[in-house]
Amino acid sequence: MPPGAPYHGFILPYSIRVDEFTCLPPDYPIAPKLHLLTHTHSDHVLGLSSKSFDHTVVCSEDAKQMLLRHEVFNERTMFEHGVRVEKRRTFKHLKVAPLKRKDGTVEHGGRDLLRPIPLRTPTEFNLSGEDVVTITAMGANHCPGAVMYLVQGSQGSILHTGDFRAEPSFLDLVAEDPLLKPFLTQGGNQTLDAIYLDTACVWSSSDPPPKRVATDGLVDLMGRFPTTTYFFINAWTWGYEDMLMAIAAHFGDKIHADRYKHCIYSYLSHEGLSRIITRDMSSTRFHACERFDRCEEVERLGNSVVYVNPVPMGSEDWSQYLDATRDRLKYGEEVKSLLCPLWRHSPFSELQAFVKLFRPHRIIPNTLNPSLANLDWIMIDNMFRDCLSSRGKSIVESIRGDVVRNMPENDVPLQLDSWVEFTGGGEKENVALKNL
DNA sequence: GCGATCAGAT
DNA sequence: CACATCTGATCGC
Numbered sequence: 001m002p003p004g005a006p007y008h009g010f011i012l013p014y015s016i017r018v019d020e021f022t023c024l025p026p027d028y029p030i031a032p033k034l035h036l037l038t039h040t041h042s043d044h045v046l047g048l049s050s051k052s053f054d055h056t057v058v059c060s061e062d063a064k065q066m067l068l069r070h071e072v073f074n075e076r077t078m079f080e081h082g083v084r085v086e087k088r089r090t091f092k093h094l095k096v097a098p099l100k101r102k103d104g105t106v107e108h109g110g111r112d113l114l115r116p117i118p119l120r121t122p123t124e125f126n127l128s129g130e131d132v133v134t135i136t137a138m139g140a141n142h143c144p145g146a147v148m149y150l151v152q153g154s155q156g157s158i159l160h161t162g163d164f165r166a167e168p169s170f171l172d173l174v175a176e177d178p179l180l181k182p183f184l185t186q187g188g189n190q191t192l193d194a195i196y197l198d199t200a201c202v203w204s205s206s207d208p209p210p211k212r213v214a215t216d217g218l219v220d221l222m223g224r225f226p227t228t229t230y231f232f233i234n235a236w237t238w239g240y241e242d243m244l245m246a247i248a249a250h251f252g253d254k255i256h257a258d259r260y261k262h263c264i265y266s267y268l269s270h271e272g273l274s275r276i277i278t279r280d281m282s283s284t285r286f287h288a289c290e291r292f293d294r295c296e297e298v299e300r301l302g303n304s305v306v307y308v309n310p311v312p313m314g315s316e317d318w319s320q321y322l323d324a325t326r327d328r329l330k331y332g333e334e335v336k337s338l339l340c341p342l343w344r345h346s347p348f349s350e351l352q353a354f355v356k357l358f359r360p361h362r363i364i365p366n367t368l369n370p371s372l373a374n375l376d377w378i379m380i381d382n383m384f385r386d387c388l389s390s391r392g393k394s395i396v397e398s399i400r401g402d403v404v405r406n407m408p409e410n411d412v413p414l415q416l417d418s419w420v421e422f423t424g425g426g427e428k429e430n431v432a433l434k435n436l
Numbered sequence: 437g438c439g440a441t442c443a444g445a446t
Numbered sequence: 447c448a449c450a451t452c453t454g455a456t457c458g459c
Contacts, residue, residue, distance in 0.1 A: 002449090002450090003442085022440085022441075023440085023441090041449090041450060041451090042450060042451060042452090043449085043450060043451085046441085047440085047441090049440090050439080050440065050441095051439075051440095052439090052440090072451090072452085073451080073452080074452085200448090200449070201448085201449090204447095204448090236450085236451090237449085237450055237451080239450095311447070311448095312447050312448060312449085313447085344449085345448095345449080
């Protein structure tokens with residue numbers, strides 16, 4: 001997880017760590033018995049590139065393929081330009097083929113630390129012989145390979161969302177999923193003990209349109225340009241594939257992708273992606289290739305290329321932007337770039353609706369801002385109080401319980417009134433209050 | 437000296 | 447704009 005995950009990524013009370021693979025501080029009270037990975041964005045794989053990491057990691061099959069083929073930008077560029085003869089893959093040490101000597105004896109047995117589980121298929125794991133947990137991965141609507149995890153065991157049921165976009169259509173799928181049905185407020189007979197929630201955009205002041213509204217608007221604008229216009233789609237990280245799919249579907253054309261994207265897409269279970277991209281740069285006016293190592297076609301056309309950028313824009317601004325841009329195009333004004341409000345995280349309103357589907361006993365933010373000295377945790381706790389179960393314990397109320405009794409003081413959020421007393425109003429805390 | 441983590445900029 | 451990424455500094459064996 002990005003820095004600032006409560007409990008260093010543990011989903012208490014289980015000795016399971018999610019998206020954090022770094023070493024724990026010395027004398028930390030618990031040791032991980034199992035690791036889960038929700039998706040492969042760089043802030044969720046911290047510690048995995050360490051050569052000394054040697055634990056099993058549960059993930060989706062797509063995430064496994066993406067990880068094993070992961071190449072950082074500089075290495076991709078050097079390989080492309082012949083400076084590197086061999087591809088440098090950041091995580092290749094996680095899977096090593098068995099090595100046999102010429103005489104057939106085994107030098108070493110190899111290893112494969114990534115343990116993919118199929119989506120929507122409850123799978124049992126033995127936590128070092130003590131406890132058996134059932135883990136179910138389900139699509140998270142964030143980027144290829146991204147999943148959320150349902151963890152069920154003798155110590156209760158926990159849903160970890162990873163990073164996710166809980167837009168209305170996603171909520172419909174969740175509400176209809178038989179695997180989640182037992183935990184739904186409507187028609188369920190069990191209560192989740194906790195939802196570990198993607199709160200990356202919980203403070204956002206604007207609400208994004210559903211992804212479909214964003215991509216519909218985008219292709220509508222693109223269709224108003226001359227049919228000779230070239231577009232560069234700035235899909236600069238995994239998770240902007242909706243733009244590519246929408247453009248390909250609307251224009252019936254393929255999209256030029258670089259060698260690396262093409263490689264990754266070809267290994268994904270979503271075959272649609274590899275079907276809509278091409279490696280032939282001169283066959284299409286739509287380009288989603290390396291943004292800092294442009295293909296010759298994009299280079300040649302220079303600033304006549306129209307850039308398409310994903311941006312964090314709200315619904316109302318989007319409507320206005322669409323109208324204004326249509327006008328500009330109608331009156332022949334030069335439009336050099338297009339915006340697309342494609343969000344990969346949920347704003348507060350979507351999170352609220354998602355949590356209310358389950359009314360768990362408590363929610364725990366997946367990330368906190370360290371400079372806020374846990375004040376954000378208290379705020380979030382209050383913001384979701386009316387989305388919890390009727391006998392729900394807020395984090396603050398349940399936090400002094402057995403499970404976290406031994407946690408270091410910094411990992412324990414306090415009531416707002418005792419927060420000021422606890423922190424003593426030092427420099428860090430003044431910054432926290434100022435940032436509110 | 438190197439790998440791993442952290443802080444800061446974009 | 448803010449997330450995800452990259453760069454350079456620092457830490458520790």
